[in-house]
Amino acid sequence: MPPRTRRSDALSRDRIVEAAVELLDTAGEAGLTFRTLTERLATGAGAIYWHVANKGELLDAATDGVIAAALAAGSPGSPREEIRAVALGLFDAIERHPWLGTQLALQLARTPWGSVTARIFEGIGRQVRALGVPAGHLFTTTSALVSYIFGAAGQNAANTAGVPAGADRAEFLDAVSTAWEELDPDEYPFTRAVAAEVRGHDDREQFLAGLDLVLAGITAVHLSRAK
Template sequence: MATRTRRAQRRTEALTRERIVEAAVELLDTAGESGLTFRALTERLATGAGAIYWHVANKNELLDAATDGVVAAALAVEPADSPRDGIRAAALGLFDAIERHPWLAAQLALQLSRSPWGSVTPRIFESIGRQVLALGVPEGSLFTATSALVHYVLGAAGQNAANAGGPPSEVDRAEFLDAVSQAWEELDPGDYPFTRAIAAEIRGHDDREQFLAGIDLVLAGITAVHLGGDAGADR
């Protein structure tokens, strides 16, 4: 009996908030938000619910902490040679994180819309906004320029992650894109002239390249509007 008590004490002492959050991320990745329960956590961590509640008050706090932990890791990129490279690196970090963690896109949308005072939204804005500031965007335009980038990154990455829930392999993806392209090509030319014109581009496109091309378009717009065309091109 005493031995079991000492083991329980050691297990409780070894339990940290960081380990709980790590286990929560694992559960979210494998079972989704509905699978993240304190009962599932106690089983995964081999501990009691009380030990978990000592570190985390409720599921919402746990979701916030899991989201913040994943975002922090995604934005921990190497220093870039230029603000543009820094923006691209942060954007790709978030893109890859959202692709790896299917639950993340929905949590980020909630964070931005319902609790922007939490840790996640400032973390994302700080990471990208510092680079926008370094580009030379004037005060008074920083929020708009940074918001445009943030919303593009999260929107495009979230849509890509949603699409990734479909075809599981490159062969299936190629077949899927070919079917989409063919369907668009067969649309009524009078009603869908533009959609028909771009249908062939659907085949074989690379999601990451398309994502980065979108970042470059947003940056080109910021440069043209706020930095006088090519003024910030090499910054």
């Protein structure tokens, strides 16, 4: 048998959070228990409780860790480029971790003073201020961006989860498009008109296009006020 990992290494808080994220990704929130966590880490529950008091704290720590990694996806560039990079990092994180959207919504509403909310607003708000948005409008503008990012990313994750297991995405979208095209033309003229655009669309490109619309609006409003 290979030598056992030293207890101090195996039971660091970071390792516990990493294992929790792995369990959440594969089994969802219901599958994350201290029993499953002790089995994965090959240790006793008491040792884990030394680092994490309860499941709520564990979920908070897992969310914070994933968000911290996602926000690090930004790259040096203009404020607009930085916002796009951060937003796409968050979009990809929510898509990769199906549990994340729910936890973000809970933490933003339940503990807005927590580290997750602060990380998000700091990561995006700095760039909003760098765009030239004046004081007095920073919170509202940053909130609008955060709402778009999580709303669109969460809806995309829900759409992805809604595709039947084993189904081909292109075939699924084609079925949606066909159903829209067959709607009553008098009652649904717009939906029928855009039905063809559903086929083969790229979710990430659509997300970024929407983000660009929001950023264009922010720039237009605040640059016009500055003149």
